Amino acid sequence: MKKYLFFGVFAMFMPSFVFAGTNGGYSVITKYGNETSINYRHKSNPKKWYVSAHADLSLLSWKNEYTHGSDHDSDKFSMKPVIGADIAIGTELDKNWRADLELGYIGNYSEQETEYYDNYYTEKTDFNLSTVYATLNGYYGFDSGIYIGAGAGAAVVEMYLEHSVLSKSSKTNVSPMGAVMLGWNNRMTEKTYLDIRYRLAVFSGSTLENIGVQTKVDLITDNSLSVGVRYVF
Helix, strand or coil: CHHHHHHHHHHHHCCEEEEECCCCCEEEEECCCCEEEECCCCCCCCCEEEEEEEEEEEEEEEEEEEEECCEEEEEEEEEEEEEEEEEEEEEECCCCEEEEEEEEEEEEEEEEEEEEECCCEEEEEEEEEEEEEEEEEEEEECCCCEEEEEEEEEEEEEEEEEECCCCEEEEEEEEEEEEEEEEEEEECCCCEEEEEEEEEEEEECCEEEECCEEEEECEEEEEEEEEEEEEEC
16 A cells, blocks of 8 residues: 555656556656656466376275175275375465366275185185275465365275175265365475375265175275375466
């Protein structure tokens, strides 16, 4: 406000012409023909688009519940590691806020189990779980480079179960997905940032039917650590 007041008083007491300069400030031409530049910039930042890519290590946790008639059993899976990746395209809304659309592959978890009976008869089970997703994310960044964020979208969960005695079965389920993020980015070049992010995401699995045996996967928790780069246009 003081700068605008200064321009007004200057214009009243000294005939001059004030116009916008090419450097984002102002130029003043006095009645004597002298030109003076005043380097004052508005504190508004134009929107900038960016793309990012990460390599992800996810630690998945869930529970398998088995039902066969009146019999019930379950297995808990905790912090099972899988390798995935993600890409995103977004925009910087202002100095602190940005938003993007993220597409990712959480990875494929596979486990084989063998049961022995009387030392000669065996049953083998092969279970696979893989997930792709899309989320809309919003982030708030601090001057230190630390940022927080949240996202919502959908996960496509594919489950596959094969039993040596029973049959094969598979199912694909679309589930809502929510996530919260904590990260840090550091400028490497004028347009490139190193980005490190932790994310906690939750989504649902599905239910498989395999000749009378029902396998249900309910809530899946994903604790992931991502390392990547962000390029600003």
